[in-house]
Amino acid sequence: MAVVYKAFAKLNLTLEVLGKRPDGFHDLASVFHAVSLADRLTFEDAADVSCDVRGMALAPADNIMLRAAELLRETAGLDRGARIVLEKAIPVAAGLGGGSSDAAVTLVHLAERWRLADRVSLADLAAQLGSDVPFFLGTGAAVVRGRGEQVEPISPATHGWLILATPTHALAGKTGRLFAVLTPDDFGDGRATERLRAAMNAGEPLRDDWLVNAFSRAARATFPALAETWRRAEEVAGRPFHLSGAGPSLFALAANEAEAHRAAARVAAATGASAHVCHFEPQPRLRAG
Ligand code: C5P
Numbered sequence: 001m002a003v004v005y006k007a008f009a010k011l012n013l014t015l016e017v018l019g020k021r022p023d024g025f026h027d028l029a030s031v032f033h034a035v036s037l038a039d040r041l042t043f044e045d046a047a048d049v050s051c052d053v054r055g056m057a058l059a060p061a062d063n064i065m066l067r068a069a070e071l072l073r074e075t076a077g078l079d080r081g082a083r084i085v086l087e088k089a090i091p092v093a094a095g096l097g098g099g100s101s102d103a104a105v106t107l108v109h110l111a112e113r114w115r116l117a118d119r120v121s122l123a124d125l126a127a128q129l130g131s132d133v134p135f136f137l138g139t140g141a142a143v144v145r146g147r148g149e150q151v152e153p154i155s156p157a158t159h160g161w162l163i164l165a166t167p168t169h170a171l172a173g174k175t176g177r178l179f180a181v182l183t184p185d186d187f188g189d190g191r192a193t194e195r196l197r198a199a200m201n202a203g204e205p206l207r208d209d210w211l212v213n214a215f216s217r218a219a220r221a222t223f224p225a226l227a228e229t230w231r232r233a234e235e236v237a238g239r240p241f242h243l244s245g246a247g248p249s250l251f252a253l254a255a256n257e258a259e260a261h262r263a264a265a266r267v268a269a270a271t272g273a274s275a276h277v278c279h280f281e282p283q284p285r286l287r288a289g
Helices: 066-076 098-113 123-128 175-182 190-200 216-222 228-237 257-271
Strands: 003-020 027-045 049-055 081-087 140-145 148-152 161-167 250-253 274-279
Touching: 003 098, 003 190, 027 098, 027 161, 027 190, 049 066, 066 081, 066 123, 081 098, 081 257, 098 123, 140 190, 161 228, 161 257, 175 216, 216 228, 228 250, 228 257, 257 274
Parallel strands: 049 081
Antiparallel strands: 003 027, 027 081, 027 140, 027 274, 140 148, 161 250, 161 274
C-alpha cells in the first residue's frame, strides 16, 4: 500500500556556534523551528530500495534519503526494500534542512512499515546520517545542542507567517566550507538561544532582534551576491531578513499572510531569488494520507 508523508523544512531562529571540538565538528546552540514548506514522500513496498526524485535534479550521491533507507535495512539485518517517490519543494543545500527532513521521515516511516521500532534507535541512526536529522524525528520547535543530536522540545512560536528567499548557489560541500571559514569572532556563548527559549516557552511574540546566526558574516563573504540580495530583500520588503542554517536562505517575519505574499513577490522580482510564503508548523503531522 502506498502512503504519503510530508517532510517539512526548518528555520534556525538562533544559530550559535559555541566552538570547535576535537572531533572536527562544532558545538551548537540553536532554536530550530519547522515551517510549512514541505517535500512529499510516497512509500511503496519493493524488493530493493530505490528513489525517484521529481521537481528538482538531485545526484544519487546527495540523496541522504536513500542512505537512510539502506542504513535502517542494514542495521536491522532485513532483506526488504521500498520504492520512494520524492517530490521536492524545499530548495536543496539551502539552509532549510530539506534533505535531513526527507531522511528523518524515511527512518520514521520505514521503521513503522518494517516493524522495527523496538529493535533500532532512530535517534542514533538519525545522528549518524547528519547533524540536522535528529530534529526532524518529531517535534515542531526545539533547542538543539551538541553537534545537533541533543534535541529539547520547546513551545512553538506564536507568530505565524514568514517570507523565505533562497538565492541559487553552486558551492559544493557548502556546510563544511561555511564551518571552516568561521573565526572565533563568529562564535557565541549560547545566551541568545537561552533568551529565545525562555521567551517562546512564555508564549511571547518573536522579535527580530532576538534572531541571530553565527554564519551571517561568513555567508555574506562566501556566497557570491548574497550581500546584495540580502540588502535588496530588506529594502523592498521593509523587514529585516535573517539567515537560516549556513545559508543562503533568508527569512523575514511578516504580520500576516497578505503581507507575506506581497513582500515575497517584491523580493523575487528585485533579487531573482526563489521566494516562498510559509508559516510555522507548531507540531508537524508527518503522515499526509
Ligand atoms: O553532519 P553534516 O553532514 O550535516 O555536516 C556537514 C559538515 O559540516 C561536517 O562534515 C562538518 O565539517 C560541519 N559541521 C560541523 N559542526 C556541526 C555540524 C556540521 O563542523 N555541528
